[in-house]
Amino acid sequence: MTQAPHSRAWAAPVATGPLDATVHLPGSKSLTNRELVLAALADGPGLLRAPLHSRDSALMVDALRALGVGVEEVGSGPFGPDLRVTPGPLGAASVDCGLAGTVMRFLPVVAALATGAVDFDGDPHARKRPNATTIEALRALGVRVEDGGTGTMPFTVHGTGAVRGGELAIDASASSQFVSALLLAAPRFAQGLTLRHTGERLPSLPHIDMTIATLRARGVDASSPEQGVWRVEPGPIAALEVAIEPDLSNAAPFLAAALVAGGRVTVAGWPASTTQVGAELPALLTRLGASVSIDGDRCTVDGGAGVAVAPLAGGTIDMAHAGELSPTIAALGVFADAPLTIDGIGHIRGHETDRIDALVDDLALLGGSATGDAESITVQPGALHGGPWAAYADHRIATAGALLGLAVPGVEVDDIAATAKTIPEFPELWQRMLAG
Protein backbone atom coordinates (compact mmCIF):
# COMPACT_ATOMS: atom_id res chain seq x y z
CA MET A 1 0.00 0.00 0.00
CA THR A 2 1.33 3.48 -0.83
CA GLN A 3 1.92 5.46 2.31
CA ALA A 4 1.51 9.21 2.65
CA PRO A 5 4.96 10.80 2.77
CA HIS A 6 4.76 11.52 6.49
CA SER A 7 2.78 8.50 7.66
CA ARG A 8 5.90 7.25 9.46
CA ALA A 9 7.21 9.49 12.20
CA TRP A 10 10.90 10.40 12.42
CA ALA A 11 12.49 9.37 15.69
CA ALA A 12 14.58 12.39 16.63
CA PRO A 13 18.08 11.20 17.51
CA VAL A 14 19.28 11.76 21.08
CA ALA A 15 22.75 13.21 21.60
CA THR A 16 24.81 10.69 23.50
CA GLY A 17 27.58 13.13 24.34
CA PRO A 18 28.94 16.58 23.57
CA LEU A 19 28.94 17.48 19.89
CA ASP A 20 32.01 18.15 17.79
CA ALA A 21 30.90 18.88 14.25
CA THR A 22 31.36 21.14 11.26
CA VAL A 23 28.24 21.63 9.19
CA HIS A 24 28.01 22.82 5.56
CA LEU A 25 24.59 24.21 4.69
CA PRO A 26 22.77 24.68 1.37
CA GLY A 27 21.98 28.13 -0.04
CA SER A 28 19.76 30.82 1.42
CA LYS A 29 16.10 30.64 0.48
CA SER A 30 15.62 34.39 0.75
CA LEU A 31 18.65 35.17 -1.42
CA THR A 32 17.93 32.43 -3.97
CA ASN A 33 14.33 33.44 -4.54
CA ARG A 34 15.18 37.16 -4.72
CA GLU A 35 18.02 36.57 -7.16
CA LEU A 36 15.83 34.31 -9.31
CA VAL A 37 13.21 37.06 -9.59
CA LEU A 38 15.79 39.77 -10.28
CA ALA A 39 17.58 37.58 -12.83
CA ALA A 40 14.25 36.96 -14.55
CA LEU A 41 13.63 40.72 -14.82
CA ALA A 42 17.23 41.60 -15.72
CA ASP A 43 18.61 43.04 -18.94
CA GLY A 44 20.33 39.81 -20.03
CA PRO A 45 21.15 36.24 -19.01
CA GLY A 46 22.61 35.76 -15.54
CA LEU A 47 23.92 33.01 -13.31
CA LEU A 48 23.15 31.93 -9.74
CA ARG A 49 26.05 30.02 -8.23
CA ALA A 50 25.38 27.61 -5.34
CA PRO A 51 21.64 28.37 -5.22
CA LEU A 52 19.27 26.58 -2.89
CA HIS A 53 17.56 23.48 -4.32
CA SER A 54 14.49 22.92 -2.18
CA ARG A 55 10.73 22.96 -2.53
CA ASP A 56 10.51 26.77 -2.23
CA SER A 57 13.22 27.38 -4.83
CA ALA A 58 11.80 24.69 -7.16
CA LEU A 59 8.39 26.34 -6.98
CA MET A 60 9.99 29.67 -7.91
CA VAL A 61 11.94 28.12 -10.81
CA ASP A 62 8.87 26.28 -12.13
CA ALA A 63 6.75 29.43 -11.91
CA LEU A 64 9.33 31.57 -13.73
CA ARG A 65 9.64 28.95 -16.45
CA ALA A 66 5.84 28.89 -16.81
CA LEU A 67 5.89 32.68 -17.17
CA GLY A 68 8.42 32.44 -20.03
CA VAL A 69 11.80 32.72 -18.31
CA GLY A 70 14.58 30.30 -19.24
CA VAL A 71 16.08 28.56 -16.20
CA GLU A 72 18.75 26.02 -17.01
CA GLU A 73 20.80 23.84 -14.66
CA VAL A 74 24.53 24.08 -15.31
CA GLY A 75 27.55 22.54 -13.59
CA SER A 76 27.23 20.95 -10.19
CA GLY A 77 28.04 21.87 -6.61
CA PRO A 78 27.75 20.01 -3.30
CA PHE A 79 24.04 20.82 -3.05
CA GLY A 80 23.13 20.76 -6.74
CA PRO A 81 23.69 22.61 -9.99
CA ASP A 82 24.05 26.34 -10.64
CA LEU A 83 21.20 28.06 -12.46
CA ARG A 84 21.48 30.08 -15.66
CA VAL A 85 18.52 32.43 -15.99
CA THR A 86 17.51 33.89 -19.34
CA PRO A 87 14.80 36.55 -19.25
CA GLY A 88 12.05 36.31 -21.85
CA PRO A 89 8.72 37.91 -22.62
CA LEU A 90 6.39 37.14 -19.70
CA GLY A 91 3.03 35.60 -20.56
CA ALA A 92 -0.01 33.78 -19.22
CA ALA A 93 0.73 31.02 -16.70
CA SER A 94 -0.55 28.99 -13.84
CA VAL A 95 1.60 29.29 -10.70
CA ASP A 96 1.71 26.76 -7.87
CA CYS A 97 2.97 28.64 -4.81
CA GLY A 98 3.04 25.58 -2.55
CA LEU A 99 3.48 27.08 0.90
CA ALA A 100 6.20 29.52 -0.17
CA GLY A 101 5.66 33.09 1.00
CA THR A 102 8.29 34.36 -1.41
CA VAL A 103 6.46 32.82 -4.38
CA MET A 104 2.94 33.87 -3.35
CA ARG A 105 4.02 37.47 -2.59
CA PHE A 106 6.85 38.17 -5.08
CA LEU A 107 5.37 36.68 -8.25
CA PRO A 108 1.96 38.38 -8.41
CA VAL A 109 3.82 41.66 -8.89
CA VAL A 110 5.98 40.08 -11.60
CA ALA A 111 2.76 38.75 -13.17
CA ALA A 112 1.53 42.33 -13.43
CA LEU A 113 4.39 42.87 -15.89
CA ALA A 114 3.31 39.86 -17.98
CA THR A 115 0.88 39.95 -20.86
CA GLY A 116 -2.00 37.64 -20.02
CA ALA A 117 -3.75 36.00 -17.12
CA VAL A 118 -1.59 34.48 -14.38
CA ASP A 119 -3.36 32.16 -11.93
CA PHE A 120 -2.04 31.69 -8.41
CA ASP A 121 -2.85 28.88 -6.00
CA GLY A 122 -0.99 26.77 -3.46
CA ASP A 123 -1.22 24.27 -0.63
CA PRO A 124 -4.41 24.25 1.45
CA HIS A 125 -2.71 26.22 4.23
CA ALA A 126 -1.26 28.70 1.73
CA ARG A 127 -4.81 29.88 1.06
CA LYS A 128 -4.96 30.96 4.71
CA ARG A 129 -1.72 32.96 4.67
CA PRO A 130 -2.27 36.73 4.50
CA ASN A 131 -2.24 38.02 0.94
CA ALA A 132 -4.86 40.77 0.81
CA THR A 133 -2.13 43.40 0.77
CA THR A 134 -0.66 41.90 -2.43
CA ILE A 135 -4.02 42.05 -4.14
CA GLU A 136 -4.94 45.53 -2.87
CA ALA A 137 -1.52 46.91 -3.81
CA LEU A 138 -1.82 45.62 -7.37
CA ARG A 139 -5.30 47.06 -7.71
CA ALA A 140 -4.08 50.41 -6.40
CA LEU A 141 -1.44 50.28 -9.15
CA GLY A 142 -4.19 49.79 -11.73
CA VAL A 143 -3.73 46.05 -12.22
CA ARG A 144 -6.84 43.87 -12.50
CA VAL A 145 -6.91 41.02 -9.97
CA GLU A 146 -9.75 38.52 -9.61
CA ASP A 147 -9.92 36.86 -6.20
CA GLY A 148 -13.61 36.12 -5.73
CA GLY A 149 -13.59 38.68 -2.90
CA THR A 150 -11.50 36.48 -0.60
CA GLY A 151 -8.25 38.44 -0.41
CA THR A 152 -6.39 35.12 -0.59
CA MET A 153 -5.41 32.51 -3.14
CA PRO A 154 -6.66 31.36 -5.55
CA PHE A 155 -6.52 34.60 -7.51
CA THR A 156 -5.72 35.71 -11.04
CA VAL A 157 -3.55 38.66 -12.02
CA HIS A 158 -4.37 40.11 -15.43
CA GLY A 159 -1.09 41.59 -16.59
CA THR A 160 -1.04 44.05 -19.47
CA GLY A 161 2.73 44.07 -19.88
CA ALA A 162 3.24 47.38 -18.12
CA VAL A 163 2.73 48.97 -14.69
CA ARG A 164 2.80 52.75 -14.30
CA GLY A 165 4.01 52.77 -10.66
CA GLY A 166 4.36 56.08 -8.81
CA GLU A 167 3.26 56.44 -5.20
CA LEU A 168 1.69 53.69 -3.12
CA ALA A 169 0.80 53.18 0.54
CA ILE A 170 0.30 49.68 1.94
CA ASP A 171 -0.13 48.02 5.32
CA ALA A 172 2.71 45.49 5.55
CA SER A 173 2.21 44.65 9.21
CA ALA A 174 1.40 41.01 8.37
CA SER A 175 4.54 40.43 6.29
CA SER A 176 7.61 42.28 5.06
CA GLN A 177 7.27 40.25 1.86
CA PHE A 178 4.56 42.63 0.62
CA VAL A 179 7.16 45.41 0.59
CA SER A 180 9.93 43.27 -0.90
CA ALA A 181 7.64 42.05 -3.69
CA LEU A 182 6.82 45.56 -4.87
CA LEU A 183 10.39 46.80 -4.57
CA LEU A 184 11.81 43.86 -6.55
CA ALA A 185 9.63 44.57 -9.60
CA ALA A 186 9.56 48.37 -9.21
CA PRO A 187 12.57 49.16 -11.47
CA ARG A 188 10.40 47.85 -14.30
CA PHE A 189 7.49 50.18 -13.46
CA ALA A 190 7.33 53.20 -15.80
CA GLN A 191 7.63 55.65 -12.89
CA GLY A 192 9.43 53.39 -10.44
CA LEU A 193 7.85 53.34 -6.99
CA THR A 194 7.64 55.36 -3.81
CA LEU A 195 6.24 52.95 -1.25
CA ARG A 196 5.01 53.88 2.22
CA HIS A 197 4.12 51.44 5.00
CA THR A 198 1.05 52.60 6.93
CA GLY A 199 0.50 49.89 9.55
CA GLU A 200 1.53 49.98 13.19
CA ARG A 201 4.27 47.38 13.09
CA LEU A 202 6.63 46.27 10.35
CA PRO A 203 8.10 42.81 10.87
CA SER A 204 11.28 41.33 9.43
CA LEU A 205 12.99 44.58 8.50
CA PRO A 206 16.30 42.85 7.67
CA HIS A 207 14.52 41.07 4.83
CA ILE A 208 13.52 44.44 3.32
CA ASP A 209 17.10 45.65 3.72
CA MET A 210 18.18 42.49 1.88
CA THR A 211 15.81 43.38 -0.97
CA ILE A 212 17.28 46.87 -1.23
CA ALA A 213 20.81 45.46 -1.19
CA THR A 214 20.10 42.93 -3.95
CA LEU A 215 18.56 45.67 -6.11
CA ARG A 216 21.50 48.01 -5.57
CA ALA A 217 23.97 45.25 -6.41
CA ARG A 218 22.26 45.14 -9.82
CA GLY A 219 22.67 48.85 -10.41
CA VAL A 220 19.15 49.87 -9.35
CA ASP A 221 18.75 53.18 -7.51
CA ALA A 222 16.88 51.89 -4.43
CA SER A 223 16.82 53.49 -1.02
CA SER A 224 14.84 54.09 2.15
CA PRO A 225 14.68 57.88 2.55
CA GLU A 226 12.94 57.52 5.92
CA GLN A 227 11.72 54.74 8.18
CA GLY A 228 8.83 52.89 6.52
CA VAL A 229 9.35 54.58 3.13
CA TRP A 230 11.24 53.19 0.13
CA ARG A 231 12.03 54.64 -3.30
CA VAL A 232 13.01 52.63 -6.37
CA GLU A 233 13.89 54.53 -9.54
CA PRO A 234 12.87 53.04 -12.89
CA GLY A 235 15.72 51.56 -14.89
CA PRO A 236 17.44 48.40 -16.00
CA ILE A 237 18.19 45.54 -13.59
CA ALA A 238 21.71 44.41 -14.41
CA ALA A 239 22.27 40.77 -15.34
CA LEU A 240 24.84 39.34 -12.92
CA GLU A 241 26.66 36.26 -11.81
CA VAL A 242 25.86 36.00 -8.10
CA ALA A 243 27.02 33.52 -5.49
CA ILE A 244 24.32 32.53 -3.00
CA GLU A 245 25.41 32.42 0.66
CA PRO A 246 24.57 29.42 2.86
CA ASP A 247 21.20 29.77 4.60
CA LEU A 248 21.99 31.31 7.98
CA SER A 249 18.42 30.92 9.24
CA ASN A 250 18.78 27.20 8.68
CA ALA A 251 22.00 27.41 10.72
CA ALA A 252 19.82 28.11 13.77
CA PRO A 253 18.95 24.55 14.84
CA PHE A 254 22.50 23.32 14.16
CA LEU A 255 24.17 26.07 16.18
CA ALA A 256 21.54 25.74 18.92
CA ALA A 257 22.26 22.00 19.06
CA ALA A 258 25.61 22.76 20.71
CA LEU A 259 23.76 24.58 23.48
CA VAL A 260 21.41 21.66 24.09
CA ALA A 261 23.84 18.75 23.79
CA GLY A 262 26.98 20.58 24.82
CA GLY A 263 30.20 20.61 22.83
CA ARG A 264 30.90 22.55 19.68
CA VAL A 265 29.14 23.01 16.37
CA THR A 266 30.71 25.02 13.56
CA VAL A 267 28.83 26.29 10.55
CA ALA A 268 31.27 26.65 7.65
CA GLY A 269 30.93 29.23 4.90
CA TRP A 270 29.76 31.97 7.30
CA PRO A 271 29.83 35.16 5.21
CA ALA A 272 32.09 38.04 6.32
CA SER A 273 29.18 40.38 5.79
CA THR A 274 25.60 39.49 5.00
CA THR A 275 22.08 40.84 4.79
CA GLN A 276 20.62 37.59 6.17
CA VAL A 277 18.81 37.83 9.50
CA GLY A 278 20.67 34.70 10.61
CA ALA A 279 23.62 37.03 11.18
CA GLU A 280 21.89 37.76 14.49
CA LEU A 281 22.28 34.18 15.72
CA PRO A 282 25.65 34.74 17.41
CA ALA A 283 24.17 37.55 19.54
CA LEU A 284 20.94 35.64 20.23
CA LEU A 285 22.71 32.46 21.30
CA THR A 286 25.21 34.45 23.38
CA ARG A 287 22.25 36.11 25.10
CA LEU A 288 21.00 32.62 26.03
CA GLY A 289 24.37 31.55 27.42
CA ALA A 290 26.45 30.20 24.54
CA SER A 291 29.99 31.11 23.78
CA VAL A 292 30.11 32.03 20.08
CA SER A 293 33.13 32.81 17.95
CA ILE A 294 33.60 33.73 14.31
CA ASP A 295 36.93 32.81 12.84
CA GLY A 296 37.22 33.61 9.14
CA ASP A 297 34.26 31.93 7.50
CA ARG A 298 33.52 29.62 10.43
CA CYS A 299 30.94 30.38 13.10
CA THR A 300 31.30 28.15 16.18
CA VAL A 301 28.97 27.77 19.12
CA ASP A 302 30.49 26.25 22.23
CA GLY A 303 27.72 24.96 24.46
CA GLY A 304 30.04 23.82 27.22
CA ALA A 305 28.58 20.90 29.14
CA GLY A 306 25.10 21.43 27.67
CA VAL A 307 21.74 22.15 29.26
CA ALA A 308 21.81 19.05 31.45
CA VAL A 309 24.47 20.84 33.50
CA ALA A 310 23.94 24.57 32.96
CA PRO A 311 20.54 26.05 32.14
CA LEU A 312 20.13 28.83 29.60
CA ALA A 313 19.17 32.39 30.49
CA GLY A 314 15.43 33.07 30.45
CA GLY A 315 13.81 36.50 30.20
CA THR A 316 12.28 38.41 27.30
CA ILE A 317 13.63 38.77 23.78
CA ASP A 318 12.01 40.96 21.12
CA MET A 319 12.22 39.12 17.81
CA ALA A 320 9.93 41.26 15.63
CA HIS A 321 12.70 41.65 13.06
CA ALA A 322 13.78 38.00 13.15
CA GLY A 323 10.54 36.02 13.43
CA GLU A 324 11.82 33.16 11.31
CA LEU A 325 14.45 32.40 13.96
CA SER A 326 11.90 32.35 16.78
CA PRO A 327 10.78 28.67 16.69
CA THR A 328 14.38 27.60 17.40
CA ILE A 329 14.84 30.17 20.18
CA ALA A 330 11.43 29.35 21.70
CA ALA A 331 12.32 25.65 21.85
CA LEU A 332 15.46 26.54 23.80
CA GLY A 333 13.21 28.13 26.44
CA VAL A 334 12.49 24.66 27.78
CA PHE A 335 16.09 24.57 29.04
CA ALA A 336 16.18 28.05 30.58
CA ASP A 337 16.53 29.06 34.24
CA ALA A 338 13.33 31.17 34.06
CA PRO A 339 10.42 31.56 31.64
CA LEU A 340 11.51 32.72 28.18
CA THR A 341 9.23 35.16 26.37
CA ILE A 342 9.70 35.87 22.67
CA ASP A 343 7.90 39.12 21.94
CA GLY A 344 6.93 41.09 18.83
CA ILE A 345 6.15 37.99 16.76
CA GLY A 346 2.40 38.23 16.12
CA HIS A 347 3.13 37.97 12.38
CA ILE A 348 4.45 34.41 12.73
CA ARG A 349 0.85 33.34 13.29
CA GLY A 350 0.60 33.88 9.49
CA HIS A 351 3.69 31.86 8.58
CA GLU A 352 3.71 28.25 7.28
CA THR A 353 1.39 27.52 10.19
CA ASP A 354 0.36 29.55 13.24
CA ARG A 355 3.78 29.05 14.79
CA ILE A 356 2.80 30.29 18.24
CA ASP A 357 -0.12 27.85 18.51
CA ALA A 358 1.96 25.05 16.97
CA LEU A 359 4.74 25.44 19.55
CA VAL A 360 2.28 25.72 22.45
CA ASP A 361 0.44 22.56 21.35
CA ASP A 362 3.57 20.57 20.55
CA LEU A 363 5.26 21.42 23.84
CA ALA A 364 2.11 20.33 25.70
CA LEU A 365 2.30 16.93 23.97
CA LEU A 366 5.78 16.47 25.49
CA GLY A 367 4.61 17.50 28.98
CA GLY A 368 5.88 21.06 28.63
CA SER A 369 4.08 24.31 29.13
CA ALA A 370 3.91 27.42 26.99
CA THR A 371 1.36 30.14 26.44
CA GLY A 372 0.80 32.42 23.50
CA ASP A 373 -0.93 35.73 23.03
CA ALA A 374 -1.40 38.03 20.07
CA GLU A 375 2.26 39.07 19.92
CA SER A 376 4.31 36.63 21.96
CA ILE A 377 5.01 33.18 23.26
CA THR A 378 6.21 32.35 26.78
CA VAL A 379 7.87 29.00 27.32
CA GLN A 380 8.16 27.58 30.83
CA PRO A 381 11.32 25.68 31.61
CA GLY A 382 10.88 22.12 32.75
CA ALA A 383 11.53 18.46 32.07
CA LEU A 384 9.86 16.99 28.99
CA HIS A 385 9.02 13.41 28.11
CA GLY A 386 8.98 11.71 24.72
CA GLY A 387 5.97 11.93 22.47
CA PRO A 388 4.70 13.09 19.11
CA TRP A 389 5.78 16.41 17.61
CA ALA A 390 3.56 17.72 14.81
CA ALA A 391 5.40 19.67 12.11
CA TYR A 392 2.28 21.28 10.61
CA ALA A 393 4.10 21.22 7.22
CA ASP A 394 6.47 23.79 8.74
CA HIS A 395 10.22 23.27 8.29
CA ARG A 396 11.07 25.38 11.34
CA ILE A 397 8.60 23.60 13.64
CA ALA A 398 10.02 20.29 12.42
CA THR A 399 13.59 21.32 13.21
CA ALA A 400 12.54 22.67 16.62
CA GLY A 401 11.29 19.14 17.39
CA ALA A 402 14.63 17.70 16.30
CA LEU A 403 16.42 20.15 18.59
CA LEU A 404 14.39 19.13 21.64
CA GLY A 405 14.88 15.48 20.73
CA LEU A 406 18.61 15.84 21.30
CA ALA A 407 17.94 15.99 25.05
CA VAL A 408 14.52 14.35 25.31
CA PRO A 409 14.39 10.64 24.37
CA GLY A 410 11.39 9.56 22.32
CA VAL A 411 10.48 12.74 20.40
CA GLU A 412 8.81 11.67 17.15
CA VAL A 413 8.47 14.32 14.44
CA ASP A 414 5.47 13.35 12.31
CA ASP A 415 6.71 14.97 9.08
CA ILE A 416 10.43 15.59 8.95
CA ALA A 417 9.98 15.88 5.16
CA ALA A 418 8.52 19.33 5.85
CA THR A 419 12.15 20.46 6.04
CA ALA A 420 12.27 20.03 2.24
CA LYS A 421 10.73 23.51 2.05
CA THR A 422 14.17 25.05 2.54
CA ILE A 423 16.62 22.28 3.50
CA PRO A 424 15.79 18.87 2.04
CA GLU A 425 19.10 17.50 3.35
CA PHE A 426 18.14 18.23 6.99
CA PRO A 427 17.75 14.65 8.33
CA GLU A 428 21.07 13.61 6.78
CA LEU A 429 22.95 16.74 7.93
CA TRP A 430 21.51 16.35 11.45
CA GLN A 431 22.66 12.74 11.66
CA ARG A 432 26.07 13.72 10.32
CA MET A 433 26.36 16.49 12.95
CA LEU A 434 25.66 13.91 15.67
CA ALA A 435 28.22 11.53 14.21
CA GLY A 436 30.82 14.31 14.44
Ligand SMILES: O=C(O)C1=C[C@@H](OP(=O)(O)O)[C@@H](O)[C@H](O)C1
Ligand atom coordinates in the same frame (compact mmCIF):
# COMPACT_ATOMS: atom_id res chain seq x y z
O1 LIG B 1 11.48 38.02 2.21
C1 LIG B 1 11.84 36.94 2.69
O2 LIG B 1 12.67 36.20 2.12
C2 LIG B 1 11.31 36.53 4.00
C3 LIG B 1 10.73 37.47 4.81
C4 LIG B 1 10.18 37.13 6.14
O3 LIG B 1 8.78 37.07 6.01
P1 LIG B 1 7.75 37.81 7.03
O4 LIG B 1 8.00 39.26 6.95
O5 LIG B 1 6.42 37.40 6.51
O6 LIG B 1 8.07 37.26 8.39
C5 LIG B 1 10.70 35.80 6.65
O7 LIG B 1 10.04 35.41 7.81
C6 LIG B 1 10.57 34.75 5.56
O8 LIG B 1 11.01 33.51 6.02
C7 LIG B 1 11.41 35.12 4.37
Ligand SMILES: C=C(OP(=O)(O)O)C(=O)O
Ligand atom coordinates in the same frame (compact mmCIF):
# COMPACT_ATOMS: atom_id res chain seq x y z
C1 LIG C 1 8.21 32.36 7.10
C2 LIG C 1 8.96 31.57 6.35
O1 LIG C 1 8.78 31.27 5.04
P1 LIG C 1 8.00 31.97 3.84
O2 LIG C 1 9.05 32.42 2.89
O3 LIG C 1 7.14 30.89 3.25
O4 LIG C 1 7.18 33.10 4.39
C3 LIG C 1 10.16 30.89 6.92
O5 LIG C 1 10.94 30.32 6.13
O6 LIG C 1 10.36 30.89 8.16
